[in-house]
Amino acid sequence: MSVTITDVVLRDGLQDEDVVVSTDHKIAVADALVAAGVKHIEAASFVSPTRVPQMADADDVIARLPRTDPSVTYSALALNPRGVHRAIATGIEEIQVVTSASAGHSTANTGRNPDEALHGLAEALQKYPDRSFLGGVSTAFVCPFEGIIAPATLVRVASAMAAMGVRRLGLADTLGTATAEQVLASAGAVRDALPDIELSLHLHNAHGQALGTVIAAHRQLGITHFDSAIGGYGGCPFAPGAHGNLATEELVAHLHAHDIDTGIDQQALGLAVDTVKHALAQARPLTAV
Secondary structure, three states: OEOEEEEOHHHHHOOOOOEEOOHHHHHHHHHHHHHOOOOEEEEEEEOOOOOOHHHOOHHHHHHHOOOOOOOOEEEEEEOOHHHHHHHHHHOOOEEEEEEEOOHHHHHHHHOOOHHHHHHHHHHHHHOOOOOOEEEEEEOOOEEOOOEEOOHHHHHHHHHHHHHOOOOEEEEEEOOOOOOHHHHHHHHHHHHHHOOOOEEEEEEEOOOOOHHHHHHHHHHHHOOOEEEEEHHHOOOOOOOOOOOOEOEHHHHHHHHHHOOOEOOOOHHHHHHHHHHHHHHHHOOEEHHHO
16 A cells, blocks of 8 residues: 655645745755655746745756656646646646636736636646646635635636646645545545546644545545645735645554555655755745845
């Protein structure tokens, strides 16, 4: 029994920090993750550098990612057509297009409501019929502006994503406050509506409940792909109250304790955590950018 972990520290982990990490230090983090056996790494997002200064070097990061292990897959995130086109130009292996389940968060995050965001992304993806895309839904369970998201609302957005042709759909607990029961109910509704779409979970961790949610989702829904960030860093600059990501080192230890293999070396992962801490300690404050 095994699961796949995508470490998102280089994107979601760093984007909410009040410093800007250098490209060199980001590449050092990528090197450390690869050395630990992490096979899926979300390396950047193609968003406005004015709104998210941490991602201003996205093109350079993608160009310099370590390629010593051909089994490692890198991905990047895009919120709108411009982001999709920029990501395509880098040649990165996987691109995840993301929208929000709630109108409040979608407007704060992208300046568009979910329907507008979905329409723009669908048009962009049609321009690249030979490329495979991933999908993601932010605030899939709870929104900081609208509260609990009804499963039917999530299913509607997820169905629009599936219609674009995404091959995997990630459901994000952006705030980190959703209970395991809520995640299971909503993710189960999506699975029932879209049985041919692979689901993954992107869990933040407000109350220490995310580890239990992972085990429950794996055993009850058969979900085998989860996002996490070494050190538990992260959050969303446009989701007030968002908590840090589920820490990769805690997730790996928890899964191994339940005899679920990840292929990741726990000791080496600890060195990766140290690398992130060093990178943040050496980073420039946002006011210096």
